[in-house]
Amino acid sequence: MTPRTEAVLEIAKSQPISPKFTPDVGSIYASNVFSLSMLEQRLPKAVYKKLAKTICDGARLDPDIADVVANAMKDWALEKGATHYTHWFQPMTGLTAEKHDAFLTPTGGGHMLNEFSGKMLIAGEPDASSFPSGGIRSTFEARGYTAWDPTVPAFVIGATLHIPTMFYSYSGEALDRKIPLMRSISALSRQALRILRLFGNTKATYVRPNVGPEQEYFLVDRRLAALRPDIMLAGRTLMGAAPAKGQEMEDHYFGAIPPRVMAFMQEVENALFELGIPAKTRHNEVAPGQFEIAPLYEDANMATDHNMLVMNLLRHIAARHDFVCLLHEKPFAGVNGSGKHNNWSISDSEGNNLLNPGSTPQDNAQFLVFLAAVLRAVHRHSAVLRLGTVGAGNDHRLGANEAPPAIISVYLGEQLAEVLDVIINGKHAMSHKKPFMEIGVSSLPPLPVDLSDRNRTSPFAFTGNKFEFRAVGSSQSIAPVNIALNAAMACALDDIATELEASVAGGASLNEALQTLLPRLFREDQAVVFNGNGYSSSWPVEAESRGLPNLATTVDALERYGDPDVMNVFLRQQVLSEREILARQEILLENYAKTVGIEGSLTLDMARTSVLPVALRAQAAAADAALKTKALAGEAGAEEALFRELRLHATGLAAAATTLEKALESLRGAEGALNAAHAARDVVLPAMQACRTHCDALEQIIDKAEWPLPSYAELLWMH
Ligand code: ADP
Ligand code: MG
Numbered sequence: 001m002t003p004r005t006e007a008v009l010e011i012a013k014s015q016p017i018s019p020k021f022t023p024d025v026g027s028i029y030a031s032n033v034f035s036l037s038m039l040e041q042r043l044p045k046a047v048y049k050k051l052a053k054t055i056c057d058g059a060r061l062d063p064d065i066a067d068v069v070a071n072a073m074k075d076w077a078l079e080k081g082a083t084h085y086t087h088w089f090q091p092m093t094g095l096t097a098e099k100h101d102a103f104l105t106p107t108g109g110g111h112m113l114n115e116f117s118g119k120m121l122i123a124g125e126p127d128a129s130s131f132p133s134g135g136i137r138s139t140f141e142a143r144g145y146t147a148w149d150p151t152v153p154a155f156v157i158g159a160t161l162h163i164p165t166m167f168y169s170y171s172g173e174a175l176d177r178k179i180p181l182m183r184s185i186s187a188l189s190r191q192a193l194r195i196l197r198l199f200g201n202t203k204a205t206y207v208r209p210n211v212g213p214e215q216e217y218f219l220v221d222r223r224l225a226a227l228r229p230d231i232m233l234a235g236r237t238l239m240g241a242a243p244a245k246g247q248e249m250e251d252h253y254f255g256a257i258p259p260r261v262m263a264f265m266q267e268v269e270n271a272l273f274e275l276g277i278p279a280k281t282r283h284n285e286v287a288p289g290q291f292e293i294a295p296l297y298e299d300a301n302m303a304t305d306h307n308m309l310v311m312n313l314l315r316h317i318a319a320r321h322d323f324v325c326l327l328h329e330k331p332f333a334g335v336n337g338s339g340k341h342n343n344w345s346i347s348d349s350e351g352n353n354l355l356n357p358g359s360t361p362q363d364n365a366q367f368l369v370f371l372a373a374v375l376r377a378v379h380r381h382s383a384v385l386r387l388g389t390v391g392a393g394n395d396h397r398l399g400a401n402e403a404p405p406a407i408i409s410v411y412l413g414e415q416l417a418e419v420l421d422v423i424i425n426g427k428h429a430m431s432h433k434k435p436f437m438e439i440g441v442s443s444l445p446p447l448p449v450d451l452s453d454r455n456r457t458s459p460f461a462f463t464g465n466k467f468e469f470r471a472v473g474s475s476q477s478i479a480p481v482n483i484a485l486n487a488a489m490a491c492a493l494d495d496i497a498t499e500l501e502a503s504v505a506g507g508a509s510l511n512e513a514l515q516t517l518l519p520r521l522f523r524e525d526q527a528v529v530f531n532g533n534g535y536s537s538s539w540p541v542e543a544e545s546r547g548l549p550n551l552a553t554t555v556d557a558l559e560r561y562g563d564p565d566v567m568n569v570f571l572r573q574q575v576l577s578e579r580e581i582l583a584r585q586e587i588l589l590e591n592y593a594k595t596v597g598i599e600g601s602l603t604l605d606m607a608r609t610s611v612l613p614v615a616l617r618a619q620a621a622a623a624d625a626a627l628k629t630k631a632l633a634g635e636a637g638a639e640e641a642l643f644r645e646l647r648l649h650a651t652g653l654a655a656a657a658t659t660l661e662k663a664l665e666s667l668r669g670a671e672g673a674l675n676a677a678h679a680a681r682d683v684v685l686p687a688m689q690a691c692r693t694h695c696d697a698l699e700q701i702i703d704k705a706e707w708p709l710p711s712y713a714e715l716l717w718m719h
Contacts, residue, residue: 016260030276066118074116134583177479184486187573191493204348212297216338243713330396338474345466379528381488388481394473404459409530411458457534589673596680653694
């Protein structure tokens with residue numbers, strides 16, 4: 001028996017663990033979080049008030065209260081069994097980072113104290129020289145610093161107190177994704193408040209984006225995954241013939257959750273609940289072995305931290321259930337990949353959703369201004385939004401017929417599109433006898449309530465009171481996409497507010513100003529609205545005639561990062577400085593080239609050391625059989641045909657492997673990140689594909705008992 005068949009039999013015999021249901025979620029919810037109410041219980045009133053002002057209203061943190069807060073935090077963490085603390089941050093690796101320090105401080109004579117001061121809470125200096133900086137840190141000033149983000153709560157995982165922090169360089173530049181995210185949230189708030197003030201809203205103190213990310217993932221049995229170096233090291237299969245049964249029956253989608261998977265999901269959810277992460281929805285996805293988890297939406301900063309934790313926990317807890325959790329965007333060719341739908345809305349400090357059409361004429365007019373801003377943001381800055389979704393993995397999804405294309409358009413639905421039409425053309429009646437509507441504040445009727453959308457082919461769809469950005473990859477942090485969205489939206493609101501403020505200052509009423517501005521804005525940006533089928537082959541052609549960019553690959557998108565119109569979105573709203581932008585471009589290009597390089601090396605290794613030896617043995621056996629059969633029977637049609645086919649693909653694979661080896665050399669020899677990324681995309685990826693074609697052909701003609709790699713059917717269906 002090969003290790004592969006042994007693993008299959010073992011899985012077939014194993015009994016699933018029973019799920020550990022938690023009947024009273026309330027008793028564990030947020031029990032591992034040092035929440036606002038915990039702060040209130042444990043801090044002196046005056047200190048709590050100051051901190052709450054920072055947390056709720058964004059007031060600057062008073063460093064004098066840090067010692068008191070740190071002490072309360074430490075006492076709480078010790079009660080939770082913590083022995084260590086860590087500044088938890090989100091460097092440009094795309095993952096989270098942590099370095100644990102014990103609270104323990106020896107005091108001499110064999111004694112110790114648990115120590116945690118305000119200084120230790122507020123700032124840290126991890127040895128950060130190995131994190132990507134895109135040239136911001138030269139080695140002589142390689143230091144990176146972490147700074148406490150008090151706006152999201154600290155939490156305990158295992159025996160470690162986690163303190164969410166920002167990560168920045170000696171020269172004060174962002175080395176992470178939290179800093180620009182927080183800057184983008186402030187920018188959006190600043191600009192949106194100007195609009196609210198124009199509408200006479202004096203109460204709102206801030207505006208913030210809310211995000212609900214839907215996370216897709218695959219589960220693969222760990223015993224099978226261990227036999228696939230591609231899954232273990234690249235998180236996806238680099239070869240594998242199509243299974244006899246894939247997703248064509250669509251019987252997996254929303255199907256009964258297998259018991260083993262249920263036990264896993266329940267443990268994940270319990271851990272999420274303890275961390276105060278409101279996991280709400282779980283279900284089977286379209287592909288076999290594919291699942292989804294979606295928490296309720298939260299403010300963008302919290303939602304981003306929480307999504308990073310969701311991904312970490314999915315990966316860690318999977319191992320306890322003998323699964324490997326694949327967050328990769330395309331683990332299996334020919335099977336649906338995984339995305340992350342980023343549901344996004346904005347609300348004011350009073351909790352009003354500004355993307356909600358509302359029921360009064362006043363609300364409707366304000367809604368139309370924010371809608372115009374969204375269209376303007378997506379239309380003018382679509383290259384910026386595309387940058388929020390870049391990554392080698394996501395390239396396999398975008399543009400394939402399962403994910404929205406790389407062209408960023410907006411779906412509004414029929415009814416809202418019609419409202420736009422009426423505003424633009426000044427027509428006074430809607431086609432199917434819908435209520436008549438004018439832009440004048442006083443004459444706006446309530447917008448139709450059911451604006452929900454079931455068009456799954458649009459990358460950016462209005463779903464009633466929020467937009468759903470569907471181009472994000474499953475393994476990606478949602479920070480970049482929300483940074484892009486917030487920054488682009490801030491720019492659009494800035495433009496609109498400036499114009500409205502000038503009209504009003506010039507003596508026009510807001511109503512009059514809107515009557516002129518809205519039709520013009522909608523006319524200018526209508527080209528980005530597309531309610532048709534985003535998967536159809538005619539759409540890219542039409543999109544081109546509308547002037548919408550189609551940045552099909554990560555490299556195409558990243559090349560645009562340094563363009564003045566792209567850079568300016570970040571610069572204008574002080575979200576990123578020029579140096580930070582160029583550093584990010586460099587890091588992402590490097591990351592792309594490295595990812596493809598690793599996949600290329602793995603493909604080469606598997607082709608030469610797993611597939612070719614088996615293929616050559618099979619070929620020799622077929623040759624032997626053909627010769628012997630011919631000697632005995634006078635002809636050996638079947639044996640010879642098999643021999644020829646094996647030889648065709650074995651020879652083809654050997655040649656393709658040599659080409660891939662050269663491709664990898666050219667990647668290693670490329671000068672600079674951009675050239676390396678080009679070599680990866682244009683030379684290495686096609687060479688990998690050529691190898692794969694032969695490997696997959698061989699898999700289909702070689703004795704199953706001899707084939708070393710677990711098959712797609714085994715990986716996808718054994719749960
Ligand atoms: P779907 O039909 O796409 O599954 P759901 O209504 O289940 O949509 O919501 C998916 C995600 O959108 C959830 O995380 C949900 O909390 C989030 N969501 C709902 N309303 C908003 C909103 N106003 N702003 C941001 N996210 C929201
Ligand atoms: Mg959705």
